[in-house]
Amino acid sequence: MHCLDAPCQKLCPFGVIEKTKHGAVKIDENFCMGGAKCRAVCSWDIPQRQAGVGLYMQLVPELAGGGVMYKCDMCADLLKEGKSPACEAACPKGAIEFGPYEQIRKKAYERAKEIGGFIYGDVENSGTLTLYVSDVPFDKIDEAIEAKKKEENDTRFGRPHMKSEVENMLETTHGYMLATLIAPIAGAAAAGITAYKVLSGQKKKEGGEHCEAKEEK
Amino acid sequence: MRQKKKNKIYRQPLPNRFVHWGVAISIIMLIITGIGQMPVYGRYLIVQPFGTKWLTSYEITLLVHYFFAATLLFFTTYHIVYHVMKKEFDIWPKKGDVKGSYLIIKAMILGQKEPPSEKYLPEQRIAYLYFVISIGLVIVTGVIKVIKNIMGVQPSNGILFWGAQLHNLATVMVILGVVMHLAAFIVKENRKLLPGMFTGYVDEEYVKERHSL
Numbered sequence: 525m526h527c528l529d530a531p532c533q534k535l536c537p538f539g540v541i542e543k544t545k546h547g548a549v550k551i552d553e554n555f556c557m558g559g560a561k562c563r564a565v566c567s568w569d570i571p572q573r574q575a576g577v578g579l580y581m582q583l584v585p586e587l588a589g590g591g592v593m594y595k596c597d598m599c600a601d602l603l604k605e606g607k608s609p610a611c612e613a614a615c616p617k618g619a620i621e622f623g624p625y626e627q628i629r630k631k632a633y634e635r636a637k638e639i640g641g642f643i644y645g646d647v648e649n650s651g652t653l654t655l656y657v658s659d660v661p662f663d664k665i666d667e668a669i670e671a672k673k674k675e676e677n678d679t680r681f682g683r684p685h686m687k688s689e690v691e692n693m694l695e696t697t698h699g700y701m702l703a704t705l706i707a708p709i710a711g712a713a714a715a716g717i718t719a720y721k722v723l724s725g726q727k728k729k730e731g732g733e734h735c736e737a738k739e740e741k
Numbered sequence: 742m743r744q745k746k747k748n749k750i751y752r753q754p755l756p757n758r759f760v761h762w763g764v765a766i767s768i769i770m771l772i773i774t775g776i777g778q779m780p781v782y783g784r785y786l787i788v789q790p791f792g793t794k795w796l797t798s799y800e801i802t803l804l805v806h807y808f809f810a811a812t813l814l815f816f817t818t819y820h821i822v823y824h825v826m827k828k829e830f831d832i833w834p835k836k837g838d839v840k841g842s843y844l845i846i847k848a849m850i851l852g853q854k855e856p857p858s859e860k861y862l863p864e865q866r867i868a869y870l871y872f873v874i875s876i877g878l879v880i881v882t883g884v885i886k887v888i889k890n891i892m893g894v895q896p897s898n899g900i901l902f903w904g905a906q907l908h909n910l911a912t913v914m915v916i917l918g919v920v921m922h923l924a925a926f927i928v929k930e931n932r933k934l935l936p937g938m939f940t941g942y943v944d945e946e947y948v949k950e951r952h953s954l
């Protein structure tokens with residue numbers, strides 16, 4: 525979906541998921557260890573593992589990694605050549621359109637208004653670059669996907685749902701982030717108070733000794 | 742200024758112990774939850790030990806990681822501000838510490854008498870510096886990670902890459918540091934320090950023997 529705040533990208537433990545200049549969220553297949561954290565934190569389980577390939581094969585094939593995670597990269601190689609993405613070119617109905625985000629977004633809303641339809645992907649997971657427009661409510665579509673999966677006994681990954689109200693994992697942990705960033709200030713304050721107390725206590729003592737010394741003379 | 746209490750020397754005042762154990766607990770939890778942020782527990786623990794299910798959830802380990810990152814930041818800033826205000830720098834490395842540590846460790850191994858020391862042995866000061874560097878790195882990269890996780894902040898690819906790589910490197914350094922720190926208490930001479938971190942006091946004899954300066 526190429527999320528605006530993509531948890532898969534931000535949380536990769538090796539930092540090898542990049543954003544291209546087109547905004548595509550792209551996994552670096554040369555450095556991915558196939559740990560699948562990106563899949564776990566993605567609201568739609570989108571990244572999928574290809575076993576038996578990747579960096580770990582050169583490092584420790586028995587132990588670490590387990591392949592490479594792949595996901596849509598907006599056909600980065602084709603875009604580089606100035607071509608359009610394969611899905612857009614291949615769709616027989618011409619239903620997929622690729623273009624600058626703001627332009628496409630405007631168009632999606634216009635189209636939705638025209639057909640009295642709905643949009644998926646603009647608020648889900650706090651916003652993505654992929655927008656679906658449909659005159660069937662997406663809850664219905666999601667139900668249909670679920671029903672079909674049940675019918676076919678399909679429990680594998682790779683057939684995403686279309687539930688509404690998809691929450692971004694990073695949003696959930698927001699409060700804690702702020703607490704983390706405020707903690708040092710609290711620490712400095714607490715230290716300031718104790719050090720001040722100890723120091724002024726010492727001064728009193730020293731002051732006392734001073735007096736005694738004077739008296740002796 | 743060391744107070745006395747029946748053959749004991751007051752070595753570690755309350756704020757030191759407070760910081761030490763705060764940092765130690767934070768770091769141990771950060772190691773556990775940080776490794777939980779790597780795709781490890783769900784994957785390599787074939788049998789899930791009782792009570793550890795939460796470690797396989799990225800969301801929960803991230804929350805707990807944030808929590809202990811906050812406590813670590815609290816204790817480290819406390820530590821810095823407190824000792825700078827009091828101008829206590831006993832533990833800061835001095836010139837000649839590398840040679841000094843070598844002499845003491847040699848004496849330990851050969852069973853000779855150690856050269857005399859100040860409050861902290863030279864190798865303790867070096868160990869401290871090692872902790873400062875590795876914990877410093879883990880904090881700097883960790884703060885970068887927290888900031889980039891804020892909604893709407895889009896880090897550059899380079900920041901993301903180096904933030905993660907250096908955070909991981911620092912993790913390895915911290916774990917090595919903790920292992921070496923604990924290994925130090927295998928040596929009998931050092932074990933007398935243990936009560937100091939719990940109660941604040943160490944044996945008078947110990948101090949006389951080791952800290953004639």
Ligand code: HEM
Nearest residue numbers: 535537771772775776778810880883884886887905908912
């Ligand atoms: C001894 C201290 C620490 C250890 C051993 C540790 C270890 C780790 C490890 C192994 C990871 C997973 C790999 C990765 O994403 O790079 C991680 C992730 C993370 N750490 Fe730490 N860490 C420590 C301290 C901190 C501190 C102080 C902060 C914040 C100020 C922090 C913030 C984070 C965040 C936000 C993540 C989540 C992954 C991400 O956002 O990219 N860590 N930590």
Ligand code: HEM
Nearest residue numbers: 761764765768769865866868869872919922934935937938
């Ligand atoms: C997990 C993270 C820990 C960190 C970062 C840490 C750090 C430190 C530091 C910087 C010192 C100052 C002296 C030196 O550098 O040698 C120290 C002292 C000490 N630590 Fe830790 N420590 C940790 C865990 C532990 C644990 C688990 C124990 C318990 C067995 C322990 C027991 C002690 C004792 C007894 C001292 C006192 C040494 C003295 O009085 O000079 N530490 N620690």
Ligand code: SF4
Nearest residue numbers: 525526527532566570
């Ligand atoms: S939909 Fe999933 S895989 Fe795609 S960018 Fe968002 S979090 Fe990453």
